[in-house]
Amino acid sequence: MPLIDIKGVSKRFGGLTAVSGVDLSIDEGEIHCLIGPNGAGKSTLFKLIVGVYQPTVGSILFSNTDITGERSYARVQRGMSIKMQAPSVFKELPVRQNLDVALQQKQSGNDLTVERERLLQLLDLADDADKPAGALAHGQQQWLEIGMALALRPRLLLLDEPTAGMSPEETHRTGELIKSLNRDGMTVIVVEHDMAFVRQIAQRVTVLHLGRIFADGTLEHVVNDPRVAEIYLGKAHHG
Amino acid sequence: MLSLVNGPQTNGNGRGFWLAFLAVLTMALIYPVFADSYDVGNFSYFLIWIFMALGLSLIWGYGGMLTFGQTFFFGIAGYGYGVLAIIMGGGTATIAALILSVFVAAFAAAVLGYFMIWGRISGMFFGIVTLAATLSLAFFLGQTAGPEWHIGGARLNGFNGMKGMDPLTVGEVYIEGTILYYVLIALILVTYLGLRMLVNSRIGNVIVAIREDPQRAEMLGYDVRKYQLLTFCIGSGLAGLSGALYTSWGQFITPSSIGLPAAAMPIIWVAFSGRSDLTATLVGSFLLLFGFQTITIYSQQAALVLMGALLLATVMMMPQGFIVGIAQAVGRRWQQLSGRKRSGNGSLQSGES
Numbered sequence: 001m002p003l004i005d006i007k008g009v010s011k012r013f014g015g016l017t018a019v020s021g022v023d024l025s026i027d028e029g030e031i032h033c034l035i036g037p038n039g040a041g042k043s044t045l046f047k048l049i050v051g052v053y054q055p056t057v058g059s060i061l062f063s064n065t066d067i068t069g070e071r072s073y074a075r076v077q078r079g080m081s082i083k084m085q086a087p088s089v090f091k092e093l094p095v096r097q098n099l100d101v102a103l104q105q106k107q108s109g110n111d112l113t114v115e116r117e118r119l120l121q122l123l124d125l126a127d128d129a130d131k132p133a134g135a136l137a138h139g140q141q142q143w144l145e146i147g148m149a150l151a152l153r154p155r156l157l158l159l160d161e162p163t164a165g166m167s168p169e170e171t172h173r174t175g176e177l178i179k180s181l182n183r184d185g186m187t188v189i190v191v192e193h194d195m196a197f198v199r200q201i202a203q204r205v206t207v208l209h210l211g212r213i214f215a216d217g218t219l220e221h222v223v224n225d226p227r228v229a230e231i232y233l234g235k236a237h238h239g
Numbered sequence: 240m241l242s243l244v245n246g247p248q249t250n251g252n253g254r255g256f257w258l259a260f261l262a263v264l265t266m267a268l269i270y271p272v273f274a275d276s277y278d279v280g281n282f283s284y285f286l287i288w289i290f291m292a293l294g295l296s297l298i299w300g301y302g303g304m305l306t307f308g309q310t311f312f313f314g315i316a317g318y319g320y321g322v323l324a325i326i327m328g329g330g331t332a333t334i335a336a337l338i339l340s341v342f343v344a345a346f347a348a349a350v351l352g353y354f355m356i357w358g359r360i361s362g363m364f365f366g367i368v369t370l371a372a373t374l375s376l377a378f379f380l381g382q383t384a385g386p387e388w389h390i391g392g393a394r395l396n397g398f399n400g401m402k403g404m405d406p407l408t409v410g411e412v413y414i415e416g417t418i419l420y421y422v423l424i425a426l427i428l429v430t431y432l433g434l435r436m437l438v439n440s441r442i443g444n445v446i447v448a449i450r451e452d453p454q455r456a457e458m459l460g461y462d463v464r465k466y467q468l469l470t471f472c473i474g475s476g477l478a479g480l481s482g483a484l485y486t487s488w489g490q491f492i493t494p495s496s497i498g499l500p501a502a503a504m505p506i507i508w509v510a511f512s513g514r515s516d517l518t519a520t521l522v523g524s525f526l527l528l529f530g531f532q533t534i535t536i537y538s539q540q541a542a543l544v545l546m547g548a549l550l551l552a553t554v555m556m557m558p559q560g561f562i563v564g565i566a567q568a569v570g571r572r573w574q575q576l577s578g579r580k581r582s583g584n585g586s587l588q589s590g591e592s
Contacts (some may be wrong), residue, residue, distance in 0.1 A: 050458070076460035084458065090451035097247055101448045102459050104441045152460065 003028040003156055003187050009058030011044055018044040020211040031188045033198045036208035042191045046160050050082045051075045081154030085161045087141040091134030095125055098133050102151035123147045138165040160191045175200035244432055246439025250516045267424055271417045279420050285528040286423040287484045292524035294477030295505045300514030301438055302470040303450030308369030309478040309505045314376050314497035316344035316479030317486040321401040325393040329405035337483045344479025345472050352471040356464045373502045380494040400493030407487045434517050446470055507550045513560025523562040
């Protein structure tokens, strides 16, 4: 059964069509990567799923419920959790409090404290727990934001370029974390440029090009599609 | 629940702070014993404005919404108290008039806030709309001199202002002079501690998170608009409390208490003090009101110029606020000294051993 079902979704900004007639179903328990060259419409599609944008036409279903007109907070309350492209943490608040704002949605009292400490260890931020989040390195801020997303215990985790600005080691750790969450039953959608990272995690890949779905399937299927190599992978290799 | 008076959103959470707090409270409680009734009345006047300042600290400092509308709600509740106290016939009904007028101000905040927040008005436009609201009310009330402008037996009286309402009364006792002073101390204590508990609670966590990044807060499942509206209503309701108490204290209110210079004052008090801390706002606003009133005796113009200069100095030299800045500097020095003392003790002990 699809957890998220995108039906005929288009998004126009004035004369520009950023996403055009996208139909996409993502099953529960999948790690699904959205890839494509710059301007393909990946981030716009991501923002349509999370409710930052409303589609011009089409509908989006989450667990068979139409969520097309819902704002982001309502989608999060249904079980989505979102990490946007640019690191967005509460910069003047301590790391600990950043996690608390997320954790208090589901927990309180001692449970919250225990879970916060677990996440601080998992994210390797225990020594920086009292620092303002804005004082963390870029990669640490990315991790903190992923931690805040996990604190909501979502059914669907949406990550827009989660490894941007991370070192290769941090990127690898992020991949392993995503796979481990997926083994516990979490569905994950990732928008990503880094093909090595996509290879590490993806179970299914959708290639977007000029706002449309260009190819869809397993990583092997997509990588071996010569048209994909031409529009995206080829450019990436040569770039 | 009481443990929430201490937390990450308030400066001064240690034993030393609370001992100093108790000392100041004790001094405030015994002050009328030593002071003459004129000075006690003046102090009551300063204390009346503290609610408005604390409300602005909540809305602007904690919630991130710069509002010039504190005087709008001050005026609504101030005039509201006057009208209700006259219509309801004075006496103990003035207590109901006070409570009702504060609720009317909070309801007005809910209506104005709903249209602004749901209409996605934010940043400086929030300030502009609230300033427009307060100026509109001041202009409106200024042209109500004619006898046709009355509500029941309460004449609005244009620029001359409303008068003729009873002060707060319980039975046969007027709440004036020393009694009013103690009532104000009690109300400030409850408000201050209540706000500390609010900002250190789960709701407070969300309020400051929204100030930092509203979109991130929404992505954590919070309906940002509802939290902003709640913050705006509580802060504006406190401005209303100042307005109703002001009318009761002087038994008059004029449109000048709602106009442009009046609207700028709370911004200066709170900016100078340190908008993101309730204690700094409480202390700094009181000191500024005291200073302003003292200078006004000699020259009101000079007092206004000084207020403007203080705002300028705050923005340019210490944007986080002077009281907060001084408190942090003292705190750092205290830590250095106590650290030195500890290490001194340590070396002495190791020398002895």
